[in-house]
C-alpha cells in the first residue's frame with residue numbers, strides 16, 4: 493500500500509467510524525446496507541448462499557443478509573469488530589479465497605478495492621467503490637468506475653453499472669459476472 497493510500501485509509505477511518513463509549517454509530521450514506529441487501533436478496537435469489545462481505549466493517553450488511561434472506565454472509569475485514577451474531581474473519585481480503593464464496597461484495601471497500609476486482613475475475617461480485625484506492629493518479633467517482641470496468645472488460649468479465657437506492661454520489665456499483 494502506498495503512503496497516499498495509507499493516508500486516505502486513515503482519513504476514511506477517522507471520518508466514518510465513531511465509537512462513543514461502548515456504543516458504535518454508523519457513519520456514511522444512510523440506507524446503504526438496506527439497499528444493497530435488498531438488491532442481493534431480491535435480484536439474485538437462489539443463486540447465492542455464501543457471501544463475502546469484504547471490508548464490511550461492523551457487518552450491518554451481513555446482518556441483514558443473514559436475518560432477512562437466510563444467506564451465509566461473513567465479514568472479511570482486518571478491523572475485526574463485527575456486531576454480535578455476525579461472523580467475521582479479521583484479515584485483509586485475499587482474492588485467492590474468492591472460490592469459497594458465491595458472491596463477493598465490497599461496499600465502500602477502501603484498500604480492498606483491487607482485491608475485490610481481482611476476485612471478480614473468478615466469482616460474481618458487487619463492487620461499490622468510494623475513495624480512490626485504485627491508482628496513484630487522481631480519479632473522480634466516474635473515472636474510478638471507468639478504470640475498474642476497463643480492467644473487467646480486458647479480462648472478459650461482464651458487468652452492469654447499478655445505481656443503488658441510497659444517497660449519492662458513492663452509490664454506483666459494478667455488478668459483475670466472471671467469464672465462463
Ligand SMILES: C[S@@+](CC[C@H](N)C(=O)[O-])C[C@H]1O[C@@H](n2cnc3c(N)ncnc32)[C@H](O)[C@@H]1O
Pocket residue numbers: 504508519520524546547548549550568569570571583584585599600601602603604607622
Ligand atoms: C469505509 S469503511 C466501509 C465499511 C462498511 N462497508 C461500510 O459501508 O460502512 C472501509 C473498510 O475497509 C476495511 N479494509 C481496508 N482494507 C481492507 C482489506 N485489504 N481487506 C478487507 N477490508 C479492508 C477497513 O477496515 C474498513 O472497515
